[in-house]
Structures are given as C-alpha cells and as structure tokens.
Amino acid sequence: MYQLINDQITDSVTCVKRIADNAFIPFDPANIDYQAYLAWVAAGNTPLPADQPE
C-alpha cells in the first residue's frame, strides 16, 4: 500500500510513501521502487490520498 505525499514547501505531490516500511519514493522513472509503484497502480490499485496541508 502506498500514500501520496504532499510537499509542504511546494504544495504539490512529489513523492509517494510505501507504508510497509515508511519509504519515501521520488517520482523518478529510473528509480526501481517507483517502477514497482507504477506497476502496482497499473494492476488496478489506488494509493491513499495525501494528507491535507496544515
């Protein structure tokens, strides 16, 4: 399971958190963890939404 992460500084979603191990995965196509996330999404899964900015 993953959750989108809203960057408080830029107020935009720039990475996703892998909840199982609290890994913050950047949106880089060459990052193998991001590739695994994309495959997970392609399999029909949906990440949890980002927490709202405080």
Place this chain on the structure above:
Amino acid sequence: MSLGDLGISTINGGAIGVKNAIINGNFAVNQRAVSGTVTLAAGAYGHDRFKAGASGCTYTFATANNITTLTISAGSLIQVIEGNNLFTGTYTLSWVGTAQGKIGGGSYAGSGVTGSVTGGTDLNIEFNTGTLSLVQFEQGSVATPFERRPYGTELALCQRYYEAGYSVFYQGVTNSYQYAAPVFFKVTKRVSATVVGVNAVNTGFPTTVTVYDASASGFMNYRIANATRADGAFAINWTASAEL
C-alpha cells in the same frame, strides 16, 4: 626504444586501470549490516550491490585475512552492473569458490566464464549455490588477478547505490511552525533515491518522519513543532537507495 615509449593497451588480454566492473567483489562493504545466516527475499539486498535472485537467497559469510567468502546454501545472488560502466566487447567473469556463475541470460559455469557485453546496457551477473569470493568482471577473454581497491574507494562506489546516515536538527522552535533539515549525500546517487527515515530524537516534535525533495544529491528531513521550546530537536537514522 626506451621503456617510456611502450604503449601497452592490455596486459594478458585484460584492461589496464580500474578493470573490475563488479563493485564490492570482496564483499568488504556491508552497509546493511547483515549477519549470521542471511536470508533474503527475491530482490532484497545483502552485502552492498548484491541482491537475491528470483528464488531468494540464503548464505553465510566469513572473513579471513581480509578476504570475505560467502557460502550460498539456497537460491542465487545477483549483481546488476550499471550500463554506464560497461563497454561493448568480450568480458570475463572470474571468482574463487565452488559456486557457478553466469553472465546475463547465459549458462552457469565455473570461474572463467566469458560473454559478449553491450555497452551502456545494465547486465545481471548471477551466482548459484557454493562458496564465492573475489568476484571480478573484466574486459577481455582472460581472467586476471583480482583487483584490490582501497576500502574507501569501494565504499564510495557502493554509495552511488545505497548510503546510510544520521541527520539532526536542533534549535529553539515555536509550536505549529514548520522546520526542515537538509541532508546531503556523500556520493551522488544513480537516480533520485528512495529514502527511509527512522525517528531517533524528538524534542518539541512528533515522532512521525517525513521526507521531501529526495533527489540524487540529498533530501529534506521535515517536521512541524508540537511545542514551543528553546531546545527543539529532531533526528533520524536514514537510508537512501538508488539500487538497480
């Protein structure tokens, strides 16, 4: 002709200079601190730059006289060599031990396996069960003696793919204000890195760790203060992975 006029491009058919395309071929670097009987799920990393094959991997290891030998009892162990470090031509894979190795989609064989390499393309080097040490992959069709690089050099080569560290923030803080501590990697990563942070200190802050702006050069360690204190602090132990 003087000795200084000699132009030597190879020795024993092998490359001169940094010839070993395998990183951590002596298994000296172990940033993940695996120990005892190492049991890895498929794709999980043990010693730096080496990960389990499709069926996982189980191994033990011992070091004698500065040479580390793995004993692989189940599954296989893979190093993916980054294409940036490979050039088109014939390469030779050599090692010490009873394990068998293969190059890419080739067949397993004993030490001295040769194969054709396409420059710029990532390549799997894989070993099955048996003992394994002093792994080398070099240009040419002849296995030459293992290249002994300084430990600091080998560690830096590993840190292009994985690095562990500690980040601390400490100053007076105001409740509900946002604070961030930049972390700069010692070695630029292959790609933007996946970062895992584990809370180590939280004074005036929650325990929750949040990371922003992870790149190939570093990341931001971020929290929102939950108290006003003159001695606010938060710290994490972190790892950054840009493995293949």
